[in-house]
Amino acid sequence: xxxxxxxxxxxxxxxxxxxxxxxxxxxxxxxxxxxxxxxxxxxxxxxxxxxxxxxxxxxxxxxxxxxxxxxxxxxxxxxxxxxxxxxxxxxxxxxxxxxxxxxxxxxxxxxxxx
Amino acid sequence: xxxxxxxxxxxxxxxxxxxxxxxxxxxxxxxxxxxxxxxxxxxxxxxxxxxxxxxxxxxxxxxxxxxxxxxxxxxxxxxxxxxxxxxxxxxxxxxxxxxxxxxxxxxxxxxxxxxxxxxxxxxxxxxxxxxxxxxxxxxxxxxxxxxxxxxxxxxxxxxxxxxxxxxxxxxxxxxxxxxxxxxxxxxxxxxxxxxxxxxxxxxxxxxxxxxxxxxxxxxxxxxxxxxxxxxxxxxxxxxxxxxxxxxxxxxxxxxxxxxxxxxxxxxxxxxxxxxxxxxxxxxxxxxxxxxxxxxxxxxxxxxxxxxxxxxxxxxxxxxxxxxxxxxxxxxxxxxxxxxxxxxxxxxxxxxxxxxxxxxxxxxxxxxxxxxxxxxxxxxxxxxxxxxxxxxxxxxxxxxxxxxxxxxxxxxxxxxx
Numbered sequence: 370x371x372x373x374x375x376x377x378x379x380x381x382x383x384x385x386x387x388x389x390x391x392x393x394x395x396x397x398x399x400x401x402x403x404x405x406x407x408x409x410x411x412x413x414x415x416x417x418x419x420x421x422x423x424x425x426x427x428x429x430x431x432x433x434x435x436x437x438x439x440x441x442x443x444x445x446x447x448x449x450x451x452x453x454x455x456x457x458x459x460x461x462x463x464x465x466x467x468x469x470x471x472x473x474x475x476x477x478x479x480x481x482x483x
Numbered sequence: 484x485x486x487x488x489x490x491x492x493x494x495x496x497x498x499x500x501x502x503x504x505x506x507x508x509x510x511x512x513x514x515x516x517x518x519x520x521x522x523x524x525x526x527x528x529x530x531x532x533x534x535x536x537x538x539x540x541x542x543x544x545x546x547x548x549x550x551x552x553x554x555x556x557x558x559x560x561x562x563x564x565x566x567x568x569x570x571x572x573x574x575x576x577x578x579x580x581x582x583x584x585x586x587x588x589x590x591x592x593x594x595x596x597x598x599x600x601x602x603x604x605x606x607x608x609x610x611x612x613x614x615x616x617x618x619x620x621x622x623x624x625x626x627x628x629x630x631x632x633x634x635x636x637x638x639x640x641x642x643x644x645x646x647x648x649x650x651x652x653x654x655x656x657x658x659x660x661x662x663x664x665x666x667x668x669x670x671x672x673x674x675x676x677x678x679x680x681x682x683x684x685x686x687x688x689x690x691x692x693x694x695x696x697x698x699x700x701x702x703x704x705x706x707x708x709x710x711x712x713x714x715x716x717x718x719x720x721x722x723x724x725x726x727x728x729x730x731x732x733x734x735x736x737x738x739x740x741x742x743x744x745x746x747x748x749x750x751x752x753x754x755x756x757x758x759x760x761x762x763x764x765x766x767x768x769x770x771x772x773x774x775x776x777x778x779x780x781x782x783x784x785x786x787x788x789x790x791x792x793x794x795x796x797x798x799x800x801x802x803x804x805x806x807x808x809x810x811x812x813x814x815x816x817x818x819x820x821x822x823x824x825x826x827x828x829x830x831x832x833x834x835x836x837x838x839x840x841x842x843x844x845x846x847x848x849x850x851x852x853x854x855x856x857x858x859x860x861x862x863x864x865x866x867x868x869x870x871x872x873x874x875x876x877x878x879x880x881x882x883x884x885x886x887x888x889x890x891x892x893x894x895x896x897x898x899x
Contacts (some may be wrong), residue, residue, distance in 0.1 A: 370698075403591065404498070405705030409755070450698055452621075455494030459541070462491075466539055480732040480751075 371408070371478050372457045376464075377441035378471040383415045384469045393467045401460065405450070412445035419443075441472060448478075492532070497621035498526050499542040502550055504618055505593035507875035508656050514600065514618065521558070524549035546590075579588060594619075594657050595710040601645075602671040603654050610645040611674040612681075617642050619706075620699045630696050659887040665752030668711075672720050672777060676702050679724050683731070697728055708763070718767035719778030729753040740885055745793040757788045779808045783824075798828035815844040816852075818893040823856055833865040851880035855890060862897065871897035 401407035419434025436442070443462070447464075451457045454477070461473050500521055507517035524545045538544040555645050566716055601614040614623045614629075624642060628635040659667040682696025702722040733751035736742050767778045776783065782802045790796040805821035819841055826834025838857050847853045858873030874894035881887045 403706060403709040405702035405709075408759075448823045450702060452497060452695075453494065456498055457493040459494045459498060463487075463540070480753075 370451060370453065371442060372454070373476050373478050374449065374457070374461055374464075374466070375476070376444045376471055378438075378444045378468070379440065380415065382470050383442060383444070390467060390469070393480045394464075397463065397467055400483060401447075401449075406451050406456070406460065408448040410445065410447040413443060415442055417435050419470045444471065453461070492525075495528075495541045499545050499622045500525075501597070502542065502590050502594060502620050503545055505597040506546055507549055507553050507596060508600075509593050510550065510557060511648055512656055514597070515650065517553075518618065520549050521545070523552060557685075570659050582621060590659075591710055593664070594706070596658055596818075597709075598671050598707060599659055599667055600649060600654055600656060602667075602674045603649065603652075604666065604670045605652055605702060606645050606648060608674065608677060610641050610648075611670070612677050613638055613641045614645045615674050615703065615727065616699065617680065619703060623697070624754045631692060637645070645790055668714065668716065671707065672716060675707065676720060676724070677779070679727075683727060697724075697731070700724060701728060713770065714802070715767040715770040715772060716775040717773055717775050718763045718770070719781050721742050722760045722767060722781035723777050723784060724765035725756045726781055726788050729760060729788065741883075741889055742788060750790065752788070760788065761785055774807065776808060778811050779804055779811070783808075795828070798824055802828045812881035815841055816850070819847070819853060819856060826860055829858040829865045835860045835864065849880055851882075851886065853877075854880065858890075858893065858897075862893075867897040 384418065398407065415435060419436065421431055421432045421434070421436075449457055450461065451460070454475075457475055461475060465471060465473060503521040503524065504514065504517045507520045509834045511517050511520065519754060527548055528541070530537070532541075538882060565587060574668075592794050598615075598619060601618055603634045606614070613627055616627050617624065622630075623866060624639040625635050628638040631638070650886070679697055679700035682693040682698075682700065694857045701721075701724050704724055708717050708721050729752050730744075732748060733747040733749070734742055760781065764778065767781070768774070781800050786797050786801045786804070800823065802824040805817065805824045809817050809821050819838065822834045822837035822841070835857070838853070840848055841853060842857075844853075854873040855877035856869045858877060861867070861870035861873060874890050874897065878887045878890035878894065881890060
């Protein structure tokens, strides 16, 4: 099953990661790729493009970022191919242990109905 | 740590078991005993972790615990049998303490050794497949049995017998020597592709697809590609699986009926998988040498993936790739597919002659695609009465209820 994990952090914790974190996360990402479970992953800095667009009552509204007042900012994502939700839980636990502070929103995704 | 992790101990086992068993096999030199030792370590974790908390790196904890026990075991046996020389080597091989990350390359080597051992050509294909899913995919015998639609005791027995065969033949836990490397790698690739195909083209039952097996095979392929990045055919196999899997969403209609390539809605193809497949194909081609059978098949799949519509398909190139494939693997099925490609590129009459040359092929006698292809060519040549007979024959040979239904519909369409 495919699970997408969207990772958010409090803005105070944004900024460049330390050397230790870079090394541990690098090793962990390599390990996940080696296990064949990591399909794709990407990170983002707070100064990268951000915009919210929504549609309601036939009208589109758009709000440009950065959303400085947000409690959490998106730091990255991972698309995983795992056997079940428990595997995703275990793998995410180790990710969070390396990151230190942050939140992962895990969502199962499947084929679209379209 | 968190309660979630306590609940997910089974998942920890599934994730860590292949590396554990591989690492332990290097010490105890027997896959069955290595598996037992790994299970013992897991049982120790089940009692210790709820009490003392889950370690930060559960895999490292399990490996350290299990290796300690394995070394104790080897030491006890060695002192009993006075094989002190052997003991010295094994203990020196084993990493001490929690030096887990430092020996990651070594663990990778162990995993690769295990892949070669469980896919050893002395084992029949079905045993290789079962053992691969058991030890490298961490599936239970019950899960494998359900995936292959066979009784669980059959699979359990297959696994036990395979382990015994490997132990009795004293298959060494090492990478195959250069002279044996090519055939041994072929055996590994074939086992992974068999798993893939069992899921992709379900040979029995009502389901056309069993996606879990497809995903298991693709994970194994990615693991192997990471361990053998210099082998073009490994990337070729990964490319082939990614490209084939990209069509999964388009291969089956709303009521479960199979949809053939020319009728598939290409918007439903998974373009992430296509991109990954094309990238893997490029890696295989870049590594050079004569293209192998998996790479050639991936290249054929890539021709379809690159075509925006069925009409845009480069059948000339596909026919040329099938020529190359038929040189390497002149199997009747490849020759049949080559005929189809030639039919698309140069017309049904030329293809029909090639197909007719295959009619006496004993391995195709019960193969439903031969009359199915022949029926299609005859239909295109407007020889409908003959086409109908072929479609009906194909339907009588098809194993899959849905294929059967499709072929009978084509037979009925010949009446108009």
